[in-house]
Amino acid sequence: MLIGDRIVVRPVENEDIPTIFQWSSDYELKELFDFRVAFLNKDELCSEVEKYRTDERTIDLCIADKSSKRIVGRCVLTEVDFINKKANCFLYIGEQEFIGKGYGTEALHIIMDYAFNKLNLNRLESYVFDFNKKAIKCYKRCGLKVEGIIREGVYRRGKYHDIYIMGILKCEYEEMTDGGDIA
């Protein structure tokens, strides 16, 4: 378990599935980061969680409020590659009342510490849809840079949108944290 000021980040357990199921049924949330806004039923969600759990290239984590122990979001590291020392990350806050209060930023700082200092990775990247302004702002605040654009990579609400490739290197993270600038 990774412990922050207000949140903890821990592996997804079976008892978290009902909450994650609620989030995954939320169109407004899902359209922000999912390539296909396909709604999974409970069985499909269970098998997704199981698949992530057994896949050595995936680390499936959830974000829980430290005081109430309630889970408020999810963070999945995918394509964890120990040879090229990089991983892809996607992170969201699912509980409405926790959105826009810096929980995502705090979680991302915890994830960066985990990826760079615990897993010894060199690079962390994330794909962000261009209309997901909150995420872009959060990632930039955490030190990720826009490295490139996948033009018209996602079709949503009747038109194509660009996807930003955002990333941060270990050396950039170290430079940032050495200055005491940590969430």
Place this chain on the structure above:
Amino acid sequence: MIKGQYVDLRVIDKDDEYILKGWASDEEVCKFIPTVFPNRQLFIKNGLLGVYSDKSSINLLIQIEDDVPIGICSLYNIDFVSSIAEISVTIYAKNCWGRGYGFDALKTLTEYGLYEINLHTIYSNIIEDNERAIKCFEKAGYEKEGMLFERLYKDGCYKNLVSMSIVKK
């Protein structure tokens, strides 16, 4: 296939099992290898190939010109988080000893480990009496880092192991 100066390193197939079996039953060859002779694995069906198809390690056949196999080299006990692995190189074909093939395989596999697999450190624990191997590792850039006392029981007594490693600069 990885190309060295004199040797090529290639993956091991099921067809290669007969070679492995012949080799692992030669006592002179096995003198410095930390297994019990005759190798118990031989009596387990597919055991030897099993050892060499383990996913957490990289095992390659060393071959010289005309695709003649002469030995095996491995990176094993790979820890991808700490980026360290243990290395071993064995030339089983006795008529190929003393010709620099082992050194070439060691150097080639070390470079592959450090610069392609992105390892930080590669190490090996070598039986103290195996002076030829120690010299070979030193030539390949490894340094002695310590002695593991009486760490291996072999041929009637406990042997010290010399721990050697190379760290990526």
